[in-house]
Amino acid sequence: MEISLTEENYMKAIFSLQLNADEVVSNSRLAEHFNTRAASATDMLQRLADKKLVHYKKYQGVTLTTKGHKLAVHIVRRHRLWEVFLYEKLQFKWDEVHDLAEQLEHIQSEELTNRLDKFLNHPKCDPHGDPIPDKKGQIRSDLAKPLTHIIQKGYYRITRVTDHSKSFLNYLTEQNICIGDVVKLEEINAYDASCKLKTTGGQIVFLSQKAASHILAEFKK
């Protein structure tokens, strides 16, 4: 079946807007995500429902069907593999890879995807720490938690960021915070959920609730 570029983008958006699988995604969130009108989103959701990619009932929002979930995961796999390629092989910065990968991900070839995966040595994560689904669509479970959810001070390894905007990534780069770094969480402010940490380089950095919520880390044994 033919899946258009726009349809693929909707599928990916539904997948990434639902925090847990089976969560219903509303029309308005999709419209907002694409900077488009609710009427256009309705149109597309009906189209996707016709193709059995989403469960859709009028006024009730959508969830992915099994088939739709599979498709979305494949698109995500392509996106993240291309990000690794752009980052590791072409030396793009982590804040530059997203837009190009957004275009490369739409080349629908299993063969290309699998060969790229092999060429890159089957990477586990993209430059933002997002896990890359394998050939079968399996996604490695991620144990990392947002800094805002950590209650105990100590050493943590930063493994992932969940905001891919240039401004956020540039901010982290300026603060000398990178994926893989081990940082010391020195203070957790109970009042506003901000925190203070010591980076690999030894600098002290204060993070707002907003920033901290987009940085995922796991306890360093």
Added chain:
Amino acid sequence: MEISLTEENYMKAIFSLQLNADEVVSNSRLAEHFNTRAASATDMLQRLADKKLVHYKKYQGVTLTTKGHKLAVHIVRRHRLWEVFLYEKLQFKWDEVHDLAEQLEHIQSEELTNRLDKFLNHPKCDPHGDPIPDKKGQIRSDLAKPLTHIIQKGYYRITRVTDHSKSFLNYLTEQNICIGDVVKLEEINAYDASCKLKTTGGQIVFLSQKAASHILAEFKK
């Protein structure tokens, strides 16, 4: 200015259908090339003329403007660089790279193209021996001639093929003929322009006029 995917494809087609620059390309050749209707080609040529990419007069066919030529060469550059990537890095066969490159070439990013070029070590030719335009759009002149134009027997280096169809490329692979090989041209048949040659491996191969006309070679000093 926005150039759509379809427009890019037309520009590339016009460029490659004209054997010498400034040669007029007819509506019908374009329509045939895209397996579409003449009416659609007319439509597109008018659109391209509006964008000053082609010189177009009703019933007279088209040629590229300076601006259009520049654009076409850039698309060709992207296409050929991606072919090298697919062939050298992802180990695709030379008959498999064309269709994927056709999609990859439409990603419009100077930065991506130039980084890819650097990553591949500024290749001079794609897997079919077609020269790759440089950053400025300069194309290295190609001294090679079709086997059908060679009048003197002797040793020649095969540098390029001008038919990229799977069937032709597979045929050459079966006959053990590759880009870069030095072959001995043993007989040139004046009657039907067919020829006989000895390959690198020592086999004797007979080539029809049609096949020989798509194989380019240069004299081996």
Added chain:
DNA sequence: AAAAATAATTAGACTAGTCTAAATTATGAG
């Protein structure tokens, strides 16, 4: 040079995807 054949163009319709504006349904505050 006129008639016949071929090639190119126009006119009008269709699809995917988008929009605005109007109508409908859901929600939540009192």
Added chain:
DNA sequence: CTCATAATTTAGACTAGTCTAATTATTTTT
């Protein structure tokens, strides 16, 4: 529970790109 508001859907229009059918221009033939 009902009314106001917010969210969603429908209706109808628009663009890019495509098509068929009809028309017009060019070229070839006689």
